[in-house]
Amino acid sequence: MSVLKYKEVQKMNGKEIDSKLKDLRGELIKSNVAANKTNAKTKEIKKAIARINTFKSGKEKSPSKDLEEK
Numbered sequence: 001m002s003v004l005k006y007k008e009v010q011k012m013n014g015k016e017i018d019s020k021l022k023d024l025r026g027e028l029i030k031s032n033v034a035a036n037k038t039n040a041k042t043k044e045i046k047k048a049i050a051r052i053n054t055f056k057s058g059k060e061k062s063p064s065k066d067l068e069e070k
Contacts, residue, residue, distance in 0.1 A: 004048035009055045021052050 004024075009017065028045045032038075 003044065004051055006051055006055065009052055017052060017056065021049065024049050024052070 004020075012020065024045055028042060028049070031042045031045060
């Protein structure tokens with residue numbers, strides 16, 4: 001699992017974002033079961049999920065803002 005950056009999330013379309021979010025949540029569950037505690041991998045996965053959720057919530061609030069910045 002590589003670090004997922006915000007710019008990478010911006011380049012994804014809606015279907016890719018949803019599938020990535022689903023994959024990350026599944027991976028988080030597997031990681032938590034295997035480790036039975038929080039470790040570096042679970043922290044990285046949680047950060048990636050948070051980045052995606054932040055992007056989605058920002059995109060829902062003001063879709064025209066993305067067009068103005070470009």
